[in-house]
Amino acid sequence: xxxxxxxxxxxxxxxxxxxxxxxxxxxxxxxxxxxxxxxxxxxxxxxxxxxxxxxxxxxxxxxxxxxxxxxxxxxxxxxxxxxxxxxxxxxxxxxxxxxxxxxxxxxxxxxxxxxxxxxxxxxxxxxxxxxxxxxxxxxxxxxxxxxxxxxxxxxxxxxxxxxxxxxxxxxxxxxxxxxxxxxxxxxxxxxxxxxxxxxxxxxxxx
Amino acid sequence: xxxxxxxxxxxxxxxxxxxxxxxxxxxxxxxxxxxxxxxxxxxxxxxxxxxxxxxxxxxxxxxxxxxxxxxxxxxxxxxxxxxxxxxxxxxxxxxxxxxxxxxxxxxxxxxxxxxxxxxxxxxxxxxxxxxxxxxxxxxxxxxxxxxxxxxxxxxxxxxxxxxxxxxxxxxxxxxxxxxxxxxxxxxxxxxxxxxxxxxxxxxxxx
Numbered sequence: 001x002x003x004x005x006x007x008x009x010x011x012x013x014x015x016x017x018x019x020x021x022x023x024x025x026x027x028x029x030x031x032x033x034x035x036x037x038x039x040x041x042x043x044x045x046x047x048x049x050x051x052x053x054x055x056x057x058x059x060x061x062x063x064x065x066x067x068x069x070x071x072x073x074x075x076x077x078x079x080x081x082x083x084x085x086x087x088x089x090x091x092x093x094x095x096x097x098x099x100x101x102x103x104x105x106x107x108x109x110x111x112x113x114x115x116x117x118x119x120x121x122x123x124x125x126x127x128x129x130x131x132x133x134x135x136x137x138x139x140x141x142x143x144x145x146x147x148x149x150x151x152x153x154x155x156x157x158x159x160x161x162x163x164x165x166x167x168x169x170x171x172x173x174x175x176x177x178x179x180x181x182x183x184x185x186x187x188x189x190x191x192x193x194x195x196x197x198x199x200x201x202x203x204x205x206x
Numbered sequence: 207x208x209x210x211x212x213x214x215x216x217x218x219x220x221x222x223x224x225x226x227x228x229x230x231x232x233x234x235x236x237x238x239x240x241x242x243x244x245x246x247x248x249x250x251x252x253x254x255x256x257x258x259x260x261x262x263x264x265x266x267x268x269x270x271x272x273x274x275x276x277x278x279x280x281x282x283x284x285x286x287x288x289x290x291x292x293x294x295x296x297x298x299x300x301x302x303x304x305x306x307x308x309x310x311x312x313x314x315x316x317x318x319x320x321x322x323x324x325x326x327x328x329x330x331x332x333x334x335x336x337x338x339x340x341x342x343x344x345x346x347x348x349x350x351x352x353x354x355x356x357x358x359x360x361x362x363x364x365x366x367x368x369x370x371x372x373x374x375x376x377x378x379x380x381x382x383x384x385x386x387x388x389x390x391x392x393x394x395x396x397x398x399x400x401x402x403x404x405x406x407x408x409x410x411x412x
Contacts, residue, residue, distance in 0.1 A: 123403070159403065187386070
């Protein structure tokens with residue numbers, strides 16, 4: 001049975017744990033490909049160019065916008081982030097599931113361009129927990145964290161535009177839920193080649 | 207987080223294995239309730255009134271139709287089958303998931319009355335396999351089986367009106383898929399009380 005490829009967008013407040021969750025889930029699902037974003041922000045410790053992000057200069061980012069190379073892009077706390085379109089489109093054509101993490105505005109842009117994309121909202125358990133995580137990560141100044149938290153509380157109202165939500169209060173359970181959502185979406189009639197089903201039945205009928 | 211109740215309709219050709227699959231899945235999911243149908247057909251060996259079906263007379267069935275007690279009903283191979291409305295509505299109000307098996311026309315009737323219902327099409331692996339199963343069950347005359355098979359092949363085209371499909375070529379795998387679909391549907395934003403999410407966040411924010 002041919003399953004059509006599709007895009008799964010994991011989104012939610014910064015610090016919700018999107019990356020950690022994706023890294024947990026990718027090894028558990030065959031043909032699940034990670035869409036690497038481009039960004040103008042500096043690499044954090046341990047981040048690898050081309051694996052975690054494509055780290056590009058402001059000029060390169062401008063050129064990618066001009067070339068219409070982004071499925072979505074956004075500025076966030078002074079840096080720009082974008083999803084290169086060609087990789088996503090190619091993988092979907094091959095029948096693969098593509099997973100990406102993106103902020104909430106980006107997810108809503110993608111929804112407009114790809115109405116078939118599956119949008120998952122990842123919630124940190126509470127705002128207090130989110131504050132702890134951002135403090136622990138230690139990469140942002142206090143005023144940047146306060147900005148992020150205010151932003152997150154406001155962004156919660158966009159959850160109504162999403163298909164699914166996951167509360168990230170337990171990483172194992174959250175991973176289990178994301179795996180469940182992806183596997184269920186693969187059972188959707190709309191994602192399946194109906195000719196293949198009918199041919200299968202007709203062939204055997206004779 | 208309050209999850210709203212919903213109805214999951216397992217449907218597909220007679221002999222696809224709907225009952226067996228439901229019996230596998232119910233013990234694995236909390237708050238999953240089976241909707242018992244009413245029927246005018248005679249009980250098969252081992253079937254219990256009020257558990258497998260409510261076995262009613264033609265007159266009782268007529269009265270239930272007159273009283274608008276059915277969510278759907280249909281005649282199939284000389285017998286009538288119907289879904290009592292009150293049980294389903296009460297369980298959904300309680301936040302439970304209700305599962306039922308019904309033929310394809312019944313599923314389409316339910317879709318009209320309850321657009322929020324989740325429709326799952328259960329396919330036997332092939333028409334040949336379906337013929338073997340119906341012969342093995344031994345409860346139908348040969349001409350009834352031929353009628354059912356012709357009916358099934360035609361009904362396949364209604365799969366496009368369904369949300370999900372499951373091929374019942376392996377009972378364990380099919381059960382796993384149905385569990386996955388139900389669990390994923392419980393993560394849907396549309397099935398969740400958004401006030402509960404927002405209250406949770408606001409309470410902790412202070």
